[in-house]
Amino acid sequence: MLERAGAPATVLIAPTGGGKTLAGFLPTLAELARGGHGGLHTLYVSPLKALASDIKRNLLVPIEEAGLPIRVEDRTGDTPSSRKRRQRADPPHILLTTPESLALLTSYEDAPRMFAGLQRVVVDEIHALAESKRGDQLMLALARLQQICPGLRRVGLSATVEDPAAIARFLAKHPDPCEIVQADPGPNPDIAMLACDQAPPWSGGGAAYAIPAVLEQVKRHKTTLIFHNTRAQAEIFFHNLWLANEEALPIGIHHGSLDRGQREKVEQAMVRGDLRAIVCTGSLDLGIDWGDVDLVIQIGAPKNVKRLVQRIGRANHRYNAPSKALLVPANRFEVVECVAALEAVKAHDLDGDGRGDGPRDVLCQHILIAACAGPFEADALYAEMTSAGPYAGLTRAGFDACLQFCATGGYALRAYDQWQRLMQRPDGLWQLRDPRSAVRIRQNIGTIQDTDTLKVKWRGRGGAPLGEIEEGFAASLTPGDTFLIGGQIVRYAGLRELVVEVTRDPGRKPKIATFNGTKFATSTQLSQRILRMFQSGDWGALPAHTAEWLRLQSAVSRLPEPGRLLVETFPQDGRQQMVVYGFAGRNAQQTLGLLLTKRMEELGLAPMGFVSTDYATLIWGLDAVTDPAPLFDLDRLEAGLDDWLAGNAVMKRTFRASATIAGLIERQVGGQRKTGRQATMSSDILYDTLLKYDPDHLLMQITREEAMRGLIDFDRLREMCARVGGRIDHVALDRVTPLAAPLFLEPGRVPVRGSAEERLLQEEITKLMDDSGLAQITV
Incomplete structure (x- = not known):
């Protein structure tokens, strides 16, 4: 037992x-x-x-x-x-x-x-x-x-x-x-890289080059699950796969932005064995028994070994039957990451970062839930909460701060009746100030934050639902624009009562809906395994084109090492370039780009912009960096982060999520859900008010904590700095290096507005005056 x-x-x-x-x-x-x-x-x-x-x-x-x-x-x-x-x-x-x-x-x-x-x-x-x-x-x-x-x-x-x-x-x-x-872990999975006739591109995430090889695998197996890391990538791949599917094999698509009825149809077809392949995301990660699935294909690097093992387990869902899986890197660097993940799976080396103490916004919601159930004693509720593993370290002062927030809304908001939710009775028990508020609290229970999405339905066909797209993407559409949803190209007809109405348009090239799926970052453990692979020199498991790429990098510059930080500088495209190989994950590398460019601006180095991947940040500007060491002072970086965060949209987005969970902002009122725009307006006003009048408010503290460990991922930067310990390898070159080259093709370039703009403008004015013969005129 x-x-x-x-x-x-x-x-x-x-x-x-x-x-x-x-x-x-x-x-x-x-x-x-x-x-x-x-x-x-x-x-x-x-x-x-x-x-x-x-x-x-x-x-x-x-x-x-x-x-x-x-x-x-x-x-x-x-x-x-x-x-x-x-x-x-x-x-x-x-x-x-x-x-x-x-x-x-x-x-x-x-x-x-x-x-x-x-x-x-x-x-x-x-x-x-x-x-x-x-x-x-x-x-x-x-x-x-x-x-x-x-x-x-x-x-x-x-x-x-x-x-x-x-x-x-x-x-x-x-x-x-x-x-x-x-239990006995059972046999090792049968897992390998998918062999393709064509080498992967230098950048990108679609893996379109592998479509013929993937389709051939689908033909050889009963049912194949084709996993993607984002919903948009799943839509693109499904569309391309279907165009190449000349034999009309039954193929479906499944992700969280599709209408529930459509997802259920796909699930039922899977159980019956009617589908040969399903293009999917994390919506099918977990332990559902899908019958005859005998192959899993992971498109793009898995970013996390544990997630890969979970997905592999969807194939041959039987004890002592090895799961069969194939990895398809989307670009050249992901070849290295996929090989590292394969080795980790075979070594049973799972990854994962500790989450620390339980977040306080969830704690506030639980206090309100307890009040809905009836009057409570503060001491008893504190003892109950600290019996939960994530909150075992909760101090009484921390609990009391959450209780006071739930009771009054905090110092800056205590004058407003809508946030006066709890009261203490003469006998010392706490209860809801207005029992009728229990209905509104219950309507807003939960920690899953809905994206600001709008329903998508067919126009003139009974309004049959297709799924959802983000409000921001919908706002960019004009009648006649096309986009992909559920693997179909649809034409935007108009917006009626917050519903996006569409018609069929099978013959045009679509826009792509910006689904807000989870953006995975390569785990710390997998990043360290990649660095160790670089230094081992044993690249026999890598395809010849990738091994040659690394050998060329080693000859031209050097390869990043564990415990050290590689920084390359070189001129390119008329600008001075700096590449920092931090291997800290996309969010942390993005944050590093923000902080380094801010620090460079302070030092007069005129940065112009940056772009980041999971493994590196590329920064370009007018002046060469001759000594990168002063840029990586952790205290100065964190001080710069505080200044940057205060008025940034990232903080407002984080505040909105935490304030919704903590009960300060309601998404459901009277059974009706607010639109994303309504919720954003109210949360932005609250954020600006608290930032000005009560910057140490509990929700502002929670927001900073959440931003630091979530969207900003500053802990990964701390880990990087601690790991490096000042050991910086600066390689100054006269041209771009093999490892840096893909960064120039990476989307998501972030411009920096500062002294570089002023200098370029002054240079342009000077040039115009020289060309017109006015240079000798003085004012």
């Missing part, structure tokens, strides 16, 4: 197809088969609605075959309201749900009655939840359930855990022990 005496929590780590989900439920089925238990016995929590539905289908088979009187139901955002009400009044024996739905259930006054008999909680794909605020919210909800049911047992399931002890601390009730059970 999974749970042993004295082990109230267990983490089970087993390979995909190893039966860990059934193992998680076996104690439940055995106990319920004996009868005598009324009401809710086991709660199953997963990160995906589709995964809960899949588990329900798989659970019902043995229950029905054994004739067991066990009720199994799911509860997600798609569950009808009538069934949700019935589940609260008469809960099933096993309830399958998501973190958001569970948080909502704990907010009701009758939660103690509904959960009174709960014996076990099974958290599936716990590694995925532990990496996000959804996991923090879930652990707070479990702390609340543990107060209702002191004997509650917890089980976490995963196939990909790089640090089992950290996951155990995350899952267990602090400071109780958590048992770790690791």
Whole structure:
């Protein structure tokens, strides 16, 4: 049995197809088969609605075959309201749900009655939840359930855990022990690079060169999942794949911006075995059993070994059957990254960065959830919260600050009634100031931040939905413009009642919708593996063209090394260029570009712009950098970051997300969702007000913390500086180097407005005066 005496929590780590989900439920089925238990016995929590539905289908088979009187139901955002009400009044024996739905259930006054008999909680794909605020919210909800049911047992399931002890601390009730059970990992996956006739391009992310080879693999296999790192790339690849699909093989597309009905059709077709290939994103990462999938293809470097292992596991979803996968690098540098990822998978070397303490915006939301359920004592709620793994280190002062924020909105906002949400009674208990506010709080529960999107529907065809595109992209469209969605080229007809109406347009070259999918950065561990590969000189696993590229770099300049920072400077295109090979991930390299150009401006070096990738930042300007060392003073960089962040759009975007989670800004009012523009306007006004009158407000502190570890990823810069320790290799050259060349083709160049502009303008004026013979005129 999974749970042993004295082990109230267990983490089970087993390979995909190893039966860990059934193992998680076996104690439940055995106990319920004996009868005598009324009401809710086991709660199953997963990160995906589709995964809960899949588990329900798989659970019902043995229950029905054994004739067991066990009720199994799911509860997600798609569950009808009538069934949700019935589940609260008469809960099933096993309830399958998501973190958001569970948080909502704990907010009701009758939660103690509904959960009174709960014996076990099974958290599936716990590694995925532990990496996000959804996991923090879930652990707070479990702390609340543990107060209702002191004997509650917890089980976490995963196939990909790089640090089992950290996951155990995350899952267990602090400071109780958590048992770790690791199953036989099974056979190594059958994983390799896809052989293509054509070499990958120097830059880009579409991998269009590999379309013929990918299509040939689809023909050879029953069902192939073709993973992409972004939704836009998935749309482009699906379109190109379909144009090359002369045999009309049934191929589908699946990602989070498509209409739910369309996604469900693809999922059902997959289960039936009707599709030969599915182009997809992270929407199919997790442990759903998709039947006859016998090949996984990863387009583009996976950026993270753990994610790659998870995706590989979708193929041959059976115990002791090796998963088969092929990697397709999108460009020349990604060849190196893919080979490094292959070696890491074979060495069972997973990666992952610790998340630190639980975020305080989630904490504020949980305080409001607790108030919805009824009056509470501050001491008891603090003890409950610190029993959750992510919040074990929460200080009382930190808790009190969150409580006061929930009660008054903070110093600068306490005069406004709308943020006066809690009050303390004479007996010391806290409660909602207005009980009617519970409805609005419940409407806004959750940590998933919706992008500012608009629905896309067919015009004149009954308004059938296609999916969603971002408001910013929709605003750029004029009637007649075309774009891709769901693999189809559509023509923009107009906007009506916040719905984008489109018509078919199969014969034109489309624009591409800017889907706001997760932008992955190469993990620290994978970056270090690449650096070690550079220095090993053993490049036999690399294709000949890539190995020759590295040899040429080594001859012309040098290759980056672990524990050192390579900086190259050279002239190109009439400008002075500097390349910093930090290998800190895209977000951190982007931040490095911002901070270095700011520092260069202070030193009079006239920077003009920069562009970043996962491994390097290229900066161009008017003056050559002769000594880069002073640019990398960490204290000066961080001081520059504070100044830059204060008025930057990044901070406003981060503030909006945290303020929404913390309950300061509502996305749902009276059951109606605000538009993205409405929400942005209100959050920008609040941000500017707090920045001016209360810059140390709790939400401003949270915003800076979130920006530093999320969009800015300053921790990676700290790690880089600590790793380098001042050991900077400056190579001054007279021309571009092989490793730097792809950076000149990289999109996303960021201009810098400063002294360089003034100098160029002055030079142009001087030249005009010389040409016109006016140079000798003095004013």
